[in-house]
Amino acid sequence: MPELVVENLVKSFGGNAVLEDITFTVADGEFFTLLGPSGCGKSTTLSCVAGLENPDAGTIRVGDRVFFDGRSRTVPPEERNLGLVFQSYALWPHMTIADNLALPLKLRKVPKDRRRELIDDALAKVDMLPLRDRYPHQLSGGQQQRVALARGIVYSPGVLLLDEPLSNLDAKLRDQARSWLKTLQREVGITTVYVTHDQVEAMSLSDRVAVFMDGRMRQVGTPAEIYESPATPEVAGFIGRCNLLAGRVDPDPGDGTTVRVELTGSGQHLRVPHTAGAGAAAGRTATVGLRSERITLAEHIDDAPSGVNVLRAYITQRSYTGARFEYELTLGDLTLQAESAISYDAREINLLIRPEDCHLYLTTA
């Protein structure tokens, strides 16, 4: 399977810049996800790859085939040999499942005998072979989604493009669909670009994720890289539950591995890792990113590990979520979210925070 290369893609609608300098490469067989909030440009990027939209500038190619080069070349969508699956299953209601799959094969002039073989093979891959002669209205939403996916792969496209394909399914079905979609993609080994605003979906399915915001790509990395080392406060805030705490880097130069940050409005300090440039940052305003599940609540601090930050906070709210308790805490004017498996009744509590769980973002002037 070929790799997909997108370079310096730019697109605007009616003078509004929607994509600014989008560049990424999806490797052979990779599951690559465009993740971001609504309206950030994910679908427009996918539509440009599919040929449903023309970018204003940039390059798109799959292997050696240039689809768009910003100058003379634009390959029409039907000649790009891409598999497309959208949120709406877009099955023809008056055709059986098998006939729905036959359509793209007929367009590609695949002989009848071979068509049957390919259709049955694709339906078997999504466990829908026994229902090949039913009509779409005789299937559940989840089953229709499987058929839409089978139709997306039946003609062995070079790249599979999926735009929020699971978002019409209810929560439980979506979990199941995630699991079989991942298995299917591995089995078929097809280079895949997946669009979603659901970070859990992105994290659990993808080899790599590109985080989109306001028409720009903010970070590309494996799910673990994005979760553990978010590049900006915005990425940190979008992925998982992350506290973003305003502060100022202390004039104390720190111990070489950490610097001290005074948290605004709390009168308390956090030692955070000494990131590049932070040594010269004394007095600079900054944001500290801290995931809620990385805060340990403790009534006593006698056995707190050395080097760990200890802050004093008030519990203002406690919510039971089944698996754990979610806490809202205040430190002076500052509000923090934390999680714990333990239910604390005390009003005042200690927060144990490892420096390595803090991400320092210096405010740019």
Ligand SMILES: Nc1ncnc2c1ncn2[C@@H]1O[C@H](COP(=O)(O)OP(=O)(O)OP(=O)(O)O)[C@@H](O)[C@H]1O
């Ligand atoms: N055909 C169009 N004409 C004008 N504006 C458009 C068009 N298509 C998209 N836009 C605008 O471009 C921006 C990006 O839209 P896009 O659909 O790519 O975002 P998205 O990240 O996929 O969002 P969602 O998850 O809600 O689908 C939005 O502000 C949208 O309103």
